[in-house]
Amino acid sequence: MRLRCSRREGSLPPVEPADPDLTAQVALASPFTAFLGVEFVSASPHEVRARLAWSADKCTTGGMLNGGALMGLADNVGGFVAFLNLPEGAAGTATIESKTNFLGPVRSGHVHAIGRPLHTGRRTIVVDTELYDDEGKLVARVTQTQAVL
Numbered sequence: 001m002r003l004r005c006s007r008r009e010g011s012l013p014p015v016e017p018a019d020p021d022l023t024a025q026v027a028l029a030s031p032f033t034a035f036l037g038v039e040f041v042s043a044s045p046h047e048v049r050a051r052l053a054w055s056a057d058k059c060t061t062g063g064m065l066n067g068g069a070l071m072g073l074a075d076n077v078g079g080f081v082a083f084l085n086l087p088e089g090a091a092g093t094a095t096i097e098s099k100t101n102f103l104g105p106v107r108s109g110h111v112h113a114i115g116r117p118l119h120t121g122r123r124t125i126v127v128d129t130e131l132y133d134d135e136g137k138l139v140a141r142v143t144q145t146q147a148v149l
Helices: 022-031 031-036 068-086
Strands: 040-042 048-053 093-102 109-120 122-133 138-148
Touching: 022 031, 022 040, 031 040, 031 068, 040 068, 048 068, 068 093, 068 109, 068 122, 068 138
Parallel strands: none
Antiparallel strands: 040 048, 048 109, 093 138, 109 122, 122 138
């Protein structure tokens, strides 16, 4: 018996344009997002969407977007998800653990991130972030734990 994965789970939902006002607001609070070139699409406590454009200065050998750029995108999205889910009275959040599975390269276009909370507690928040290329192929999956400060 051969098991098959469902293409519906883990496929990119319809892509929306970036929100310049949201992107600017996040960059004020977290300047590293602007340094990376992260563009935010939407944000709620249930889901944060963002994207990062491919560019040669973010690549490694063979024109592939560097894994560090992908991890930076996922960390910023995960941190934003955690921030939006902080319990009352919390001062902030910080990444204390991150696990990345790279599943394929990004050689052009954008990488799209969708982050969702898996656990929202008083001391930690766990976030799952999926990264897709423009064709909707899952290229990385990141699970991270954020400390509630």
